[in-house]
Amino acid sequence: MSSSTTATTGEVTGGSAAPAGRGREPRGPGLMAGPVGRNLGLVVALVILCVVGLITAGDRFADVDNVLTILRGASIVGVVSIGMTFVIIGGGIDLSVGAIAALSSVWATTLATQQLAEDVHWIVMVVTALVVGAVAGLVNGVVIAYGKLAAFIATLAMLTAARGLAEILANRRTQIVRDSDFLDFFSGDVLGVPTLVIIFALVSVAGWVLLNRTTFGRRTFAVGGNAEAARLAGIRVQRHTVKLYVLSGITCGIAAVMIMGRTTTGSSTHGTLWELEAIAAVVIGGTLLIGGRGTIVGTVLGVIIFFTLGNVFTLNDLSSSAQAVARGIIIVAAVLLQQRLATGSFTFRRPGDGGSPTGAAVAQGSPAGAVSGGTSDPGGPGGARPGLPPT
């Protein structure tokens, strides 16, 4: 049947050609609507940030070691952000990344694991961390996809549960990594580039390929963009959702190994607030919190911008509190800017649902649609309510 497909259809359409309908309006998107344009905006932001750094801190900022410090800092959260990007494009959210990383780091540094690692190879610790992350992600995914829990709730529960389990395992103590080969490997560098940065780069490239060149990536966009349409197109949406959270869990495991290398410890306090940093990086990177759109490049730039900002502040002896305020402003500014630049492709106002006035909106004197669009959450370009995506 496949071979005859083209020939026959060609005849038929040739015979019944009629004028096409309306709807030939030009493509609406704004100036920087495409992924490339959005990322260009991020590059510009990063350049501006670097100029500010150069002006205020001069050589101390431009120093190679300083640049490596920024990248080393960014790399661990960066790996987590890659996993987070997949989850968010797929229409979900993962609040448990920091806690899963903590649990992985503790599990990989228990006496038993380290003993086994001593007998076999330090790779045992790495594998342990990855498996723990993957299993925690699997639990998240199953609860969300098959238990029909909101991702926000399910991963919030995992956040507290995983950290609690980590505390129980570690008995609230910090566990020292004894394997010196492990430490040498992860604190070392290759041709001057720290191993951590290389890992981040590898994970980013792998993430990019997975998102843009595989069926998995394509399905992720479809599931996040319109889950019902994806389901009716034959995609097994629940199964795919599970895979997304497993993927996120694995990146948490990788991040756990990295933080073990950097701090030489496994601890239940590792990874505090990573979820916020990762979500912030993803959002700054232009990924829609409602799912269906996003880029790995954007996320990488988002992470680097986030950590460069911190570095500039530190070099200028500004308090970490001021830094926190600035980060908050940056998140809002980044999203606002992207919305402005990308009007058209970002406004998800379809005929039909765009102007349906709820009585509340009417009565409160706000124009239709402004109720959802005006939520204070920074991550909601397009006016959708972020945070609680349908599963």
Add this chain to the structure above:
Amino acid sequence: MSSTQGHAPLLEMHGIVKTFPGVRALDGVDLDVRAGEVHCLLGQNGAGKSTLIKVLAGAHQPDGGRITWRGEEVTLGSPQAAMSLGIATIYQELDLVSGLTVADNIFLGREPARFGITRAAVANAAASRLLTRLGHPEIRPTAEVGSLSAAAQQMVSMARALSQDARLIVMDEPSAVLDNEEVERLFAVVRDLTASDVAVVYISHRLEEIRQIGDRITVLKDGATVATGLPTRETPTREVITLMTGRAIEYVFPERRARAASDQAPLLEVQGLSLRGSFSDVSFSVRPGEIVGLAGLVGAGRSEILETVFGARRATTGTVRVGGKRLRTGDVGGAVAAGVGLAPEERKSQALLLGDSVYRNISISSLARFARGGFLARGSERAAASEQVRSLDVRPADVDREVRTLSGGNQQKVVLARWLLRECRVLLLDEPTRGVDVGARSEIYALVRDLADRGVAVVVVSSEIPEVLGLADRVLVVADGAVVAEERADALDEHRVLDLVMEGTAHQGVPVPATTQHEGDVA
């Protein structure tokens, strides 16, 4: 009815036009409503009723046309503007805040207050008065709205409209969530309102109900008024249905194949399929190369049948076989793997990834074919999609274009291209020409027939009876969730189908309303 004759029009809408990207939702709608009448608005899904009431509510701005309110031309620039004139709308999905009390909801945004402190007692007393006026004193103003029944919630919505001193209340399918007794009480409220000169625009699919409560009828079809000011009681039901479903233009249907495909084994076999609350014991089979149509009115269960066959809904009982192999119920992935494709009724929300490009929308069901070890061969993926775009004549022929910018007809072609690329053997089409303009319809018809000629088994559902009759080889008439007749398409005509539908509906025991009982109240 004669009592309404003397009133000057309260509202006149003339030549209202509203376009959305790719769709002309309203294309010249006329409507005039008199004070104190119940004016019924009829039309199939997609005829433009919802858009029209949103224009009336100030939520959509029309692109053309005139609106006159009490003799003066007005612009309904915002919901507030409409409301301040005295136009209130009660939406189908009630727009109440379920966590607030009845009184809070009624006065939302206009809470009686002194120095910013709300005065609950005043609000409760006022709410109580309104609800009593509506004949529902049993609804407590302090009750949480979420705890109320659908009927009671509707009364709260209505009380809100009254509290705003509405002169015209639009009710969008108010009876959809009510049982018979509640509908009777709703009607009593509506009669009360009209007695005090409030006008009601009443939307419903239930024709019997309209006959009972309505004074005049306006029928919309394809975004335009096809009849207005019909007297409710003198217009035969069949005429109303014909106005709603009849063809406005003679469409060109492709010729049927000369020989009937009776020699081949059925490709799709549906046996005793039931879905609780929707349809029961539906059986039919489709041979390769055959087009089977399901005809019936909205709400008869046609779409549900298709979606259940496809596995998008889990059947209560019954089996679906494709090529002799039984499908697992409720498993879309399995159905697609077996070669079944569905072009669903709501293209935008159920089929398309609107923000994605055309080629991605086409290839989404066939990704595995272009993948090696999970990696997509994007070159061949795009080429295959381009080929479909060319052969189906999707315009513009640009596979990188965002699918949302295409017209309805071209979007539908994209959905068909998806299943063509998948090489599906069974194609289920739900309202294949909904929102598709006239020119593109014949193309879609030709395409469907061509698919059948290539051996695909096709099932078509449509609200437009002529479409089903023109396109299908065999027609199943569905009424109230049951197949009431099965005939060759050329042995049927529209009137015969309507007769069958009405007979079927009567047999299924839909309550025949006690029209006479209330006649006196209105006239």
